[in-house]
Amino acid sequence: MTDFNDHLFPAYREQADLPAETRIDWLRRDRWVSLPQSVAALGRLEDLLTYPQRGRMPCLLLFGSTGMGKSEILNRFAELHTPKYDECAGLTAMPVVVVQMPPQPTEEEFYTELMLAMNYAELSHVSLRTLRALARRTLAEFGTKVLVLDEIDKMLAGSPRQQRIFLNTVRFLTNDLKIPIVCAGTEDARIAVLTDPNLADRFGAFELVAWRNDHALQQLMASFAGLLPLRRPSRLDTNEVRQHVIALTAGVTGRIFRLMEAVAIAAIRDGREMIDAGSFDDDQLLLPLVSMQVIASTKRALRRRAA
Template sequence: MFAWPAKQRMPNLLLIGPTNNGKSMIIEKFRRTHPPIPHEDREEIPVLVVQMPPDPSVGRFYTALLAALGAPIRPVRSRLADLEQLVLRLLRAAGVRTLVIDELHNILGGRADQRREFLNLLRFLGNELKIPPIGVGIRDAYLAIRSDDQLENRFAPFILPRWEPDADACALLASFAASFPLRRPSPIATTEMAGYLLTRSEGTIGELTALLTDAAVAAIESGEEAINQRTLLLAPYEGPTGRRRSFERELA
């Protein structure tokens, strides 16, 4: 998408995945791969990342774009047409080649007319600037895009699934084992161990990180100095479903 030549109808991408499964990490890695380039009179920003406001109004989104560009924020009373022209001018001046919109599912938090207006804005920005917008969010982001036939045809969905106990998961676990400062090797990079860990963490990388971190702390405190079955049982980690049930019991 980053290297796509400018044309009237730019391709779009919709990155969808469950919460806590690495979407924000992917965005940040992409942004670091294409960092801002300083010039004498300006800064070139090849990849601009902006978070969709919880209130999906066009004005608030333009303000969020100005903040992401590091530009002075205009007063709220500024006319929307003036704000639009300012944002377009600065996006062009900054040489933005890819616009990444995180938390795109926040579109659904607005009224029907606000959602329609914002979806029209996405199409307008892509056409006007000839850059590929990339939307990022949970499943609801696709539901929002699907409500507009033209946008649904443009935004190609890419699903970031939950992890499965396969070779990729074993490679991930091997990298975890190598990163912890433990004195003994941690035998976790096996299919059997991957199945156990992913079941307990419910398949997301954020929860897996929390589980292994707790196990590493338990390994140090117990003197085991390795992540194994014993230290995993000692780890105080509780998965999302368990935490939800505990909270519901507290409310009952």
């Protein structure tokens, strides 16, 4: 290990010594980062997991714009509670089941996805009645404690009747199995769920709000400075950098991650090996990330602010 890398967190120093292509490959991979809102949301999910069974189980709606990190949180939650085989009992326990809403929000499709999430191969030629009973029995046998439905906005693609049926299904499952259900989706999905008065009553809500130019963003930039595998110290702790980041990403988590990945890769390729406010000026680099219109209006806004 070289001693040049003491600007990085100890766990990431060796990384910076690797060849350029290895570092670029590393940058392109998804990895969980403990962001303040993600950690708070995970805490709410953990609470549900240990909630004692009672007549009306509390449910949670995790909502926020696309790219804010909802699925990352749900996947992390599932990873922390992977299925376990109990040899004595000869049973598998699957405490958390995450289901992606199918593109066609019908009950059949939904139950088929649910069975797939519990590792059952595609069940064809099975009646809805059988599918429903099988899904309920399997959830009970697996001792599932929290059922998570991601991308519930897809429900909105259905007719009003299909939407009603889907919401009834959610209510039925939580009542019947006495387990909390977590629904994740965008603001539209929140409105759809809350139009059902019975569900509105039992769903708490957690919103993932866009990043702003504040202390939390300052800390996030400090984390990037400490973990991006660059050989020279970056200068990310400036108001100018934060303004660029917010203007180019509208504070959406996924876009911030893509933006930082892109500027870090450019810094490796052009040999600068560090990021500062100037790194965000490269149109070629930013084009794939945000539309030209956004870049043009961002630049105008930044120029006005500077003037």
